[in-house]
Amino acid sequence: MSLLKVGNLKAEVEGNEILKGINLEVKPGEIHAIMGPNGSGKSTLSKVIAGHPDYELTSGELEFNINGKMQDISELEAYERARDGIFLGFQYPIEVPGVTNIGFMRESFNALCEHQGAELMGEEEFRDFVKTKLPALNMSEEFLDRAVNEGFSGGEKKKNEILQMLIMNPRLALLDETDSGLDIDALKTVADGVNSMKSKFNAFVLVTHYQRLLDYIQPDFVHVLYKGKIIKSGGKELALELEKKGYDWLIEESKQ
Amino acid sequence: MSITEQVEKDFSTLESSKENLGLFLQKGLPTKKNELWKYTNLERFWQEFDLSKQQKADLNAIEKDENFNHIFFVNGAFLPAQSDLEVQSGATELTSLKHELKELLANESVFHLVESQTQNQYLLTLEGVQEKPVLIHNFYTSEHAKHSSAHLHVLAKANSETTIIESHTSEDTAESFINNAVSFLVENNARLSFIKTQELGEQSVQVQNTRALVKRDGQFESFTVDAGAKLSRNNISIRLDGEGANCAAHGLYVLGDTQQSDTNSFIHHNRPHTESSQLYKGIMNDKSHGIFTGLIRVEKDAQLINSDQLNKNLLLSKGAHAHSRPQLEIYADDVKCAHGSTTGQMSDEELFYFESRGVPRERAQKLLAQAFAYDVVLKIKNKTAREYAQQVLKKNFKNLKVE
Numbered sequence: 001m002s003l004l005k006v007g008n009l010k011a012e013v014e015g016n017e018i019l020k021g022i023n024l025e026v027k028p029g030e031i032h033a034i035m036g037p038n039g040s041g042k043s044t045l046s047k048v049i050a051g052h053p054d055y056e057l058t059s060g061e062l063e064f065n066i067n068g069k070m071q072d073i074s075e076l077e078a079y080e081r082a083r084d085g086i087f088l089g090f091q092y093p094i095e096v097p098g099v100t101n102i103g104f105m106r107e108s109f110n111a112l113c114e115h116q117g118a119e120l121m122g123e124e125e126f127r128d129f130v131k132t133k134l135p136a137l138n139m140s141e142e143f144l145d146r147a148v149n150e151g152f153s154g155g156e157k158k159k160n161e162i163l164q165m166l167i168m169n170p171r172l173a174l175l176d177e178t179d180s181g182l183d184i185d186a187l188k189t190v191a192d193g194v195n196s197m198k199s200k201f202n203a204f205v206l207v208t209h210y211q212r213l214l215d216y217i218q219p220d221f222v223h224v225l226y227k228g229k230i231i232k233s234g235g236k237e238l239a240l241e242l243e244k245k246g247y248d249w250l251i252e253e254s255k256q
Numbered sequence: 257m258s259i260t261e262q263v264e265k266d267f268s269t270l271e272s273s274k275e276n277l278g279l280f281l282q283k284g285l286p287t288k289k290n291e292l293w294k295y296t297n298l299e300r301f302w303q304e305f306d307l308s309k310q311q312k313a314d315l316n317a318i319e320k321d322e323n324f325n326h327i328f329f330v331n332g333a334f335l336p337a338q339s340d341l342e343v344q345s346g347a348t349e350l351t352s353l354k355h356e357l358k359e360l361l362a363n364e365s366v367f368h369l370v371e372s373q374t375q376n377q378y379l380l381t382l383e384g385v386q387e388k389p390v391l392i393h394n395f396y397t398s399e400h401a402k403h404s405s406a407h408l409h410v411l412a413k414a415n416s417e418t419t420i421i422e423s424h425t426s427e428d429t430a431e432s433f434i435n436n437a438v439s440f441l442v443e444n445n446a447r448l449s450f451i452k453t454q455e456l457g458e459q460s461v462q463v464q465n466t467r468a469l470v471k472r473d474g475q476f477e478s479f480t481v482d483a484g485a486k487l488s489r490n491n492i493s494i495r496l497d498g499e500g501a502n503c504a505a506h507g508l509y510v511l512g513d514t515q516q517s518d519t520n521s522f523i524h525h526n527r528p529h530t531e532s533s534q535l536y537k538g539i540m541n542d543k544s545h546g547i548f549t550g551l552i553r554v555e556k557d558a559q560l561i562n563s564d565q566l567n568k569n570l571l572l573s574k575g576a577h578a579h580s581r582p583q584l585e586i587y588a589d590d591v592k593c594a595h596g597s598t599t600g601q602m603s604d605e606e607l608f609y610f611e612s613r614g615v616p617r618e619r620a621q622k623l624l625a626q627a628f629a630y631d632v633v634l635k636i637k638n639k640t641a642r643e644y645a646q647q648v649l650k651k652n653f654k655n656l657k658v659e
């Protein structure tokens with residue numbers, strides 16, 4: 001049974017076609033890595049799956065497993081997709097002045113509770129819950145009371161994305177370059193966060209430029225995206241090969 | 257009948273000061289030709305009101321929150337029996353105070369009109385440190401009030417310290433034209449914080465003149481929270497008249513439908529070593545219109561001045577608009593002045609961030625609008641008063657239908 005199914009998907013933004021026929025199937029328990037040169041459409045793909053309103057699906061399928069059935073999610077709003085278990089870790093996390101980090105997370109968490117018909121969590125109880133997640137990420141409580149991402153360093157922003165992911169506990173996590181800009185210790189911390197959440201019920205799609213992350217998180221599949229198409233898929237050895245040889249040979253190969 | 261003719265006729269039945277009435281009749285209502293009234297056509301709103309009706313009414317059930325000292329006004333008239341503090345009425349006690357406040361610019365014809373009504377002239381005298389904020393309730397009924405005019409004078413004696421909240425509410429159906437004034441004399445080393453919250457019904461119009469004269473080492477703070485009324489005009493004029501005097505003038509307008517809020521602030525640095533700070537924020541939805549005009553004047557001998565002014569507007573719909581006119585007039589040379597304004601929409605990327613976390617767009621818009629407003633309210637130092645203002649905002653954000 002699959003969790004996410006993307007079939008011959010085409011998408012455009014402001015009239016420019018960016019995704020030109022993507023096929024991708026993700027099953028529960030799997031980890032997929034998406035690599036590819038700058039501007040190839042990796043972030044676009046993750047935003048399209050998460051439901052960013054600027055991107056228009058022009059053709060193809062986008063299905064997600066909801067209540068045990070594959071359902072077309074292309075018409076669902078982003079917030080509905082999030083409530084159904086899709087999480088997007090942003091390549092460039094947004095700063096939100098005037099909204100505290102903990103307030104933002106409680107709002108998100110309670111949105112899920114509401115959707116699942118569970119009781120909403122009060123401020124204190126929620127703070128205690130979030131505090132249990134902080135040590136593993138090496139974050140201090142001070143981050144909870146600051147405005148969302150405001151003045152956070154690049155690495156702190158990425159860790160904050162992982163914290164949000166752990167709190168939302170999604171079935172599908174799309175992590176867009178969560179490893180970029182992290183020092184070695186932080187990279188391990190982030191990887192530990194992913195590994196601690198991994199189960200046979202959920203799946204991860206990791207967008208990355210570096211084989212390094214994949215030393216810590218073992219991918220089942222590696223895909224190479226180029227000019228809006230997946231030009232090659234393979235196992236984790238593909239990432240090692242790319243690290244050595246770059247993308248040119250693949251791009252040549254795909255032209256033939 | 258022209259407006260001036262109408263005023264002359266209606267006011268002939270009321271107790272009035274001939275001198276001020278004469279000044280009003282001479283000038284008439286401000287028109288668009290007056291730069292300070294460029295965006296607000298008072299005449300258009302005026303005609304809908306019958307000025308002859310200004311009657312006393314009583315309040316029925318009153319609930320008093322113990323955290324405040326309460327003062328009640330209905331349709332501009334003081335209710336002594338229900339109030340905790342005494343307010344003197346009648347023009348006689350006020351003669352010397354009025355004379356001192358003459359220093360303040362008061363050449364607006366709407367102000368002459370307030371002054372021409374001699375019956376609703378009040379004086380509140382404050383001494384010492386007031387632990388509880390004073391909560392002044394101004395309530396306007398639909399049955400009795402068409403036109404309401406009152407002038408409250410506040411004398412903050414030397415070394416006194418007070419927070420005043422002045423709330424304006426009305427029955428939903430009230431069609432009131434409220435033209436009022438609040439004048440402050442802040443004596444040496446006194447501190448006064450004045451928070452005006454305006455939640456009038458959607459058929460009401462208010463023109464409020466807030467004036468303050470601040471003496472040596474005195475501190476005056478004005479906060480305006482404007483949420484109701486179809487038109488609300490705030491004329492704020494503060495003169496820093498002694499060394500070490502400082503003031504803040506902050507405001508927030510939260511508008512929807514076709515509401516209009518027009519703020520005109522004038523900060524006058526008349527002595528050296530004075531400071532002022534202003535932050536006005538507007539949140540406009542639907543077809544509403546927010547206007548801010550702010551003038552800072554620094555006199556020639558007023559050196560070592562610190563002054564800043566910022567106006568920020570958030571437009572929530574395509575039909576909403578904002579006008580912002582920060583102005584400086586500086587005749588001294590050792591002056592630090594910063595001013596600016598921004599107008600923008602809510603960031604789509606911020607909204608998407610919320611949405612990607614399961615929060616519907618409408619809810620996200622509300623939260624972001626609240627966040628935008630929050631830092632103005634945080635400037636209210638008194639906790640009780642701050643919480644009061646927050647409640648007012650919260651209530652009005654509930655009504656804010658965002659696109």
Ligand SMILES: Nc1ncnc2c1ncn2[C@@H]1O[C@H](COP(=O)(O)OP(=O)(O)OP(=O)(O)O)[C@@H](O)[C@H]1O
Nearest residue numbers: 013014016018037038039040041042043044045054
């Ligand atoms: N809103 C937009 N308007 C116009 N072009 C866009 C827009 N968003 C993305 N693009 C274009 O789509 C292409 C793919 O962008 P995308 O961000 O998906 O690339 P990426 O693979 O994530 O790159 P990187 O590795 O640099 O993060 C780029 O050429 C980009 O300029």
Ligand SMILES: [Mg+2]
Nearest residue numbers: 042043044091
């Ligand atoms: Mg990208």
